[in-house]
Amino acid sequence: MNTIASLHIGEIGYISEESLDFIPLKLLEMGCLPGAEVQLIQIAPLKDPIYICVNGSHLAIRKETALQIKILKANL
Amino acid sequence: MSKNNIKVALIGNPNTGKTSLFNQLTGLNQKVGNYPGVTVDKKQGVSKLSATQNAIITDLPGTYSINPTSVDESIVLKTLLKKDIKESPDVILVVADIENLKRNLLLFSQIKDLEIPTVLAINMVDQMSRKGISIDLSLLKKELNTEVVLISARKNEGINDVKEAIIRCHVAAKASPLCGINHKIDPDYFHKLKEISPNYSLYELWLMVTQNNYPDTITSEEKEKLLAFKQDVSKLKKYQHKETIYRYQEINKILKKTYIVDKSKATDIRSKLDKVFTHKIFGYAIFSFILLVIFQSIFDWASVPMDFIDSTFAQLSDFAKSNLQPGVLTDLLAEGIIPGVGGVIIFIPQIAILFLFIAILEETGYMSRVVFLMDKIMRRFGMNGKSVIPLISGTACAIPAIMATRTISSWKERLITILVTPFTTCSARLPVYAIIIALVIPNKKIFGFLNLQGLVLLSLYALGFATAILAAYILHKTLKIKSKSFFVVEMPNYKLPSIKNVLFDVIEKTKAFVLGAGKIILALSIVLWFLASNGPASFKNSEKNVIENSENQQLSDVVLQQKIASAKLENSYIGIMGKSIEPIIKPLGYDWKIGIALITSFAAREVFVGTLATIYSVEADDENTTTIKQKMASEVNETGGKLFNFPVGMSLLVFYAFAMQCMATLAIVKRETKTWKWPLIQLFGMTGLAYVSSFIIYQILS
Numbered sequence A: 001m002n003t004i005a006s007l008h009i010g011e012i013g014y015i016s017e018e019s020l021d022f023i024p025l026k027l028l029e030m031g032c033l034p035g036a037e038v039q040l041i042q043i044a045p046l047k048d049p050i051y052i053c054v055n056g057s058h059l060a061i062r063k064e065t066a067l068q069i070k071i072l073k074a075n076l
Numbered sequence B: 001m002s003k004n005n006i007k008v009a010l011i012g013n014p015n016t017g018k019t020s021l022f023n024q025l026t027g028l029n030q031k032v033g034n035y036p037g038v039t040v041d042k043k044q045g046v047s048k049l050s051a052t053q054n055a056i057i058t059d060l061p062g063t064y065s066i067n068p069t070s071v072d073e074s075i076v077l078k079t080l081l082k083k084d085i086k087e088s089p090d091v092i093l094v095v096a097d098i099e100n101l102k103r104n105l106l107l108f109s110q111i112k113d114l115e116i117p118t119v120l121a122i123n124m125v126d127q128m129s130r131k132g133i134s135i136d137l138s139l140l141k142k143e144l145n146t147e148v149v150l151i152s153a154r155k156n157e158g159i160n161d162v163k164e165a166i167i168r169c170h171v172a173a174k175a176s177p178l179c180g181i182n183h184k185i186d187p188d189y190f191h192k193l194k195e196i197s198p199n200y201s202l203y204e205l206w207l208m209v210t211q212n213n214y215p216d217t218i219t220s221e222e223k224e225k226l227l228a229f230k231q232d233v234s235k236l237k238k239y240q241h242k243e244t245i246y247r248y249q250e251i252n253k254i255l256k257k258t259y260i261v262d263k264s265k266a267t268d269i270r271s272k273l274d275k276v277f278t279h280k281i282f283g284y285a286i287f288s289f290i291l292l293v294i295f296q297s298i299f300d301w302a303s304v305p306m307d308f309i310d311s312t313f314a315q316l317s318d319f320a321k322s323n324l325q326p327g328v329l330t331d332l333l334a335e336g337i338i339p340g341v342g343g344v345i346i347f348i349p350q351i352a353i354l355f356l357f358i359a360i361l362e363e364t365g366y367m368s369r370v371v372f373l374m375d376k377i378m379r380r381f382g383m384n385g386k387s388v389i390p391l392i393s394g395t396a397c398a399i400p401a402i403m404a405t406r407t408i409s410s411w412k413e414r415l416i417t418i419l420v421t422p423f424t425t426c427s428a429r430l431p432v433y434a435i436i437i438a439l440v441i442p443n444k445k446i447f448g449f450l451n452l453q454g455l456v457l458l459s460l461y462a463l464g465f466a467t468a469i470l471a472a473y474i475l476h477k478t479l480k481i482k483s484k485s486f487f488v489v490e491m492p493n494y495k496l497p498s499i500k501n502v503l504f505d506v507i508e509k510t511k512a513f514v515l516g517a518g519k520i521i522l523a524l525s526i527v528l529w530f531l532a533s534n535g536p537a538s539f540k541n542s543e544k545n546v547i548e549n550s551e552n553q554q555l556s557d558v559v560l561q562q563k564i565a566s567a568k569l570e571n572s573y574i575g576i577m578g579k580s581i582e583p584i585i586k587p588l589g590y591d592w593k594i595g596i597a598l599i600t601s602f603a604a605r606e607v608f609v610g611t612l613a614t615i616y617s618v619e620a621d622d623e624n625t626t627t628i629k630q631k632m633a634s635e636v637n638e639t640g641g642k643l644f645n646f647p648v649g650m651s652l653l654v655f656y657a658f659a660m661q662c663m664a665t666l667a668i669v670k671r672e673t674k675t676w677k678w679p680l681i682q683l684f685g686m687t688g689l690a691y692v693s694s695f696i697i698y699q700i701l702s
């Protein structure tokens, strides 16, 4: 199963419905909702944290958090 | 009058311009910056809404929702849940960023459900066309069932509309929930919750349950019933998730009708700049380069105005002496106050340059990129990417820096950051470093463009950071505190710094530095001067002793006068104090006069130079006035060499780099950690480290 952490830079995915219980409330409140489009913008030099754009919010989150959020990759 | 004032609270997501709006409304100059978490405390001000109506505006820290995850955010919850009539807001002014209206409306919908009259100010409308955004304002008002105004706090547009909306909203006093969380989630459950008390809105009761935070007015009976709802924790969590999703659904419905973004019209420099600033290699390279430029400029740009100030004060002192009636007061002015105050004023150019660079970094949005680059590294040392902000802003002053740690949600990471922040080189150390570097490091260019003195200064800053990080590592390994580390940071858009904001910031901070240090120095120089020009019996006899001493009979008049002055100083009260601590500081290479400056520095570091200035003025014979630097350069030690030689200079630099010499910081640490334990650990730990390191440095070099 893909998670946000498995995106490549520039790639887009959609947060899957089943992740709901694993998304921390704070992230949910910041727009990281099931169904939302996530784009990976940048990975920090030491591979962590990562910089994503989700639902219009530009956020830096840690890999450990990203690993908990499952996504469906967009078919390009 | 005060009874009719409307109490308005400014609430909104971080970095949406709440403080900018607060400043426009109240005419105050609170700190504004382009990264989340600039404001970490409540601030109040008065605003004239109309000819007859005033409002008390409260600026609050930014938050993404009413559910707090850090200390700064919990201030918002506490303000909202307070049922104290005197403090609870009459009107809430929600400030939203037009660019991310959806997320901003989540908080708005929560606030609305508290059933307090609410005005929505949509800020940064100056960005609208650039981002291709259009908005149907009248429909939005209707859908949100609230007053909505479009403003640009930076450009001072729409501020009057805000004022009028506040008055209208206050008069109408209508407040209805927006979402009504109960229907969609579990009607039975929320019905029972509402039945507990008619005095609170359903959402307030829900917050009391989920946040474990109760207003003072709650009865014990009500509280007990609320506690029963807390039993099933997983259910609470699930309902909070559902609530958030439900809110977003409602918001999406509304925005679909009222808010359109035409992506083809949007211009985007963010992604281009981010490619460079957060790049694997360039990212760090640019960061290092920026730091290098800052420290070079501190030395290069500041030297001309500093020399000017130095000589002006020397002349002023001279002028006072030759034009005022000779006497005690003139001596105090010319020898105590003028050199003491000059010792602070002289550093304004350097400090202002430092503040200028920090303000620019903060206003462009670059700070958050550094947070992003540094998180992984900081985590290894028991801190958080967000610790970078205190460590960088600590170069201005540790006090706001320690306050800035409030945004760090993990207590352990926050505590470690608080404890090590005073190692970063604050502006009060700059005067000490600057004068000692100027005395012991030659003013040379290396490689043709790098100023050697600037380079030494840069290494002292590096030493401060390195020690902070090392100390953090030790604390990380020894402190047994369990707390979960969590990290989500919003990356703000890049902005051209607002010149007004940057200038105000520099002026405010410089003023605070000069006035704060000025007050202490003024008081201390008076005390010092008194202690230096008075003494016990031996002081009164010292002049006679010098003259009668057979060794001194052949000396010229000038040298004899100098000998008398030195003998007097040594036998004055201050001389006796200095002499008594001399044995302790001798191994570090310091004489008793430096010892005095060390003692006074424990109140605040920046008085070091002023203290020496005062002591040397008292000692100097009255004829020629020289600048502080010249006076220090001409001091001699027992062997007849320069007192401020290389080993002593280095030893002093290291001592000031490490020692905890700031009462104000200790007081803030006490306030933020709520115990004296941590400030005391800082005081003894840091000062102990300073003593040992200076000892080693001096012994090796000499």
Ligand SMILES: Nc1nc2c(ncn2[C@@H]2O[C@H](COP(=O)(O)OP(=O)(O)OP(=O)(O)O)[C@@H](O)[C@H]2O)c(=O)[nH]1
Binding pocket: B012, B013, B014, B015, B016, B017, B018, B019, B020, B021, B031, B032, B033, B034, B035, B036, B037, B038, B039, B040, B060, B061, B062, B063, B123, B124, B125, B126, B127, B151, B152, B153, B154, B155, B363, B495, B498, B501
């Ligand atoms: N373009 C534009 N920028 C603005 C406007 N209002 C504020 N800003 C900028 O937005 C940034 C954030 O402003 P602040 O007033 O510090 O925001 P805040 O909401 O108080 O932020 P926190 O205290 O961190 O929650 C600053 O860089 C401001 O200069 C505006 O109307 N237009």
Ligand SMILES: [Mg+2]
Binding pocket: B018, B019, B020, B031, B032, B038, B039, B060, B061, B062
């Ligand atoms: Mg603010």
